Amino acid sequence: MKYTVWKLYTSRLGLEVCTNVLMANGISGMIFDDPEDVTDLLNKKNQYDWDYVDDSVRELAQEEPAITVYFDRTEEGRKNLEMAMACVEAIKTKKEDPDSAWARMDLGRLEMEISVADDEDWKDKWKEYFKPAHITDRIVVKPSWETYERQSEDELIIEIDPGMAFGTGTHPTTTLCVKLLEKYIESPRDVVLDVGCGSGILSMAAALLGVDETVGVEIDPVAVEVAKENVELNGLSDRIRVMEGDLTKGLDMKADIVVANLMADLVMMLSKDVAKHLRGKAIYISSGILIEKQAQVSHVIRSCGFEILEVLEQGEWCAIAARLKEGNEAE
Numbered sequence: 001m002k003y004t005v006w007k008l009y010t011s012r013l014g015l016e017v018c019t020n021v022l023m024a025n026g027i028s029g030m031i032f033d034d035p036e037d038v039t040d041l042l043n044k045k046n047q048y049d050w051d052y053v054d055d056s057v058r059e060l061a062q063e064e065p066a067i068t069v070y071f072d073r074t075e076e077g078r079k080n081l082e083m084a085m086a087c088v089e090a091i092k093t094k095k096e097d098p099d100s101a102w103a104r105m106d107l108g109r110l111e112m113e114i115s116v117a118d119d120e121d122w123k124d125k126w127k128e129y130f131k132p133a134h135i136t137d138r139i140v141v142k143p144s145w146e147t148y149e150r151q152s153e154d155e156l157i158i159e160i161d162p163g164m165a166f167g168t169g170t171h172p173t174t175t176l177c178v179k180l181l182e183k184y185i186e187s188p189r190d191v192v193l194d195v196g197c198g199s200g201i202l203s204m205a206a207a208l209l210g211v212d213e214t215v216g217v218e219i220d221p222v223a224v225e226v227a228k229e230n231v232e233l234n235g236l237s238d239r240i241r242v243m244e245g246d247l248t249k250g251l252d253m254k255a256d257i258v259v260a261n262l263m264a265d266l267v268m269m270l271s272k273d274v275a276k277h278l279r280g281k282a283i284y285i286s287s288g289i290l291i292e293k294q295a296q297v298s299h300v301i302r303s304c305g306f307e308i309l310e311v312l313e314q315g316e317w318c319a320i321a322a323r324l325k326e327g328n329e330a331e
Helices: 012-024 035-042 055-060 075-096 119-123 125-129 172-184 201-208 221-233 264-276 291-303
Strands: 002-009 030-033 066-072 111-118 139-143 156-160 191-195 213-218 240-244 255-261 278-290 306-314 317-324
Touching: 002 075, 012 030, 012 066, 012 075, 066 075, 075 111, 139 201, 156 201, 156 221, 172 201, 172 255, 172 278, 172 306, 172 317, 191 201, 201 213, 201 221, 201 240, 201 255, 213 221, 221 240, 255 264, 264 278, 264 291, 278 291, 291 306, 291 317
Parallel strands: 139 156, 191 213, 191 255, 213 240, 255 278
Antiparallel strands: 002 066, 002 111, 030 066, 278 317, 306 317
16 A cells, blocks of 8 residues: 655654644644654663664664654545645744744744655565574574475474564574573473563474473563464464563473573573572573673673573674572572
8 A cells, every 4th residue: 555655854842833733633643753762762761771772773863853644645645635734834834924932933944755655665674684594503584474495304494473573583692592592402301481582483492492391471462472473383382382471570480491582681680580480400591692791791690699601602792501500499
């Protein structure tokens, strides 16, 4: 379906003023480009808000405030577009009146752009960049819309549709976690707990590596549904249970291996609780950690009763494998 894309360049004050005028005239469904939102993001309020921000995100803080509306290419959509344009012209007229309070407002340049977009252009554009990929020597991740021929009998294939959940499986932190799972899974009886399972990629990797029981825990209900769909898509529902939950609140289970691909500050926050959910070989695999934070994270993990077994690195990321020392198990 095609849309007419209308974009109005304004100022931070103009976002509020123009929005009020547009809404008063029946225009809704607006999208806002507000550089102050990016500034708020960069000035993180909590230590665990983010570890890494790409330069392209920082550049957004310098962009001009704007309002964008997608209008259906129907008669009603055409009338709404004309109304939006008329609203802007009315604002410009008021600003030109030296006796009006509007004349003293900084509303930016109030220039409009019109273009045409197809919803397929933006809705599925990202799919062009998600292709079948080896994330380890043995495991291949393929999107559900791509075909892939197994190259050898040893290959393990995970089919995935990430939907609105984090995780196509191709990020270095996922690869590092899977490599460590390959090493430390030794028996079908090993129980794996996947904390913050996202799209379910690590849970499915554990099952394909031979584990009979894996539990994926996720606080985001949308991700829970996506993960469940992916588990079913791969025919692993009998070995993987996905649940909405919080490791720190009311989760009553113990596992031989806990894997947490999160971010450095969350890994540090959760390490004490991870210890409470380990049994047997008591392996803790964590990633989402920038190499520059590896020493800090390792120190916290050790302080929670673990010994560091190894650290894997890929690019600017690392993953840590640790074992809970005897005598540190929770009752």
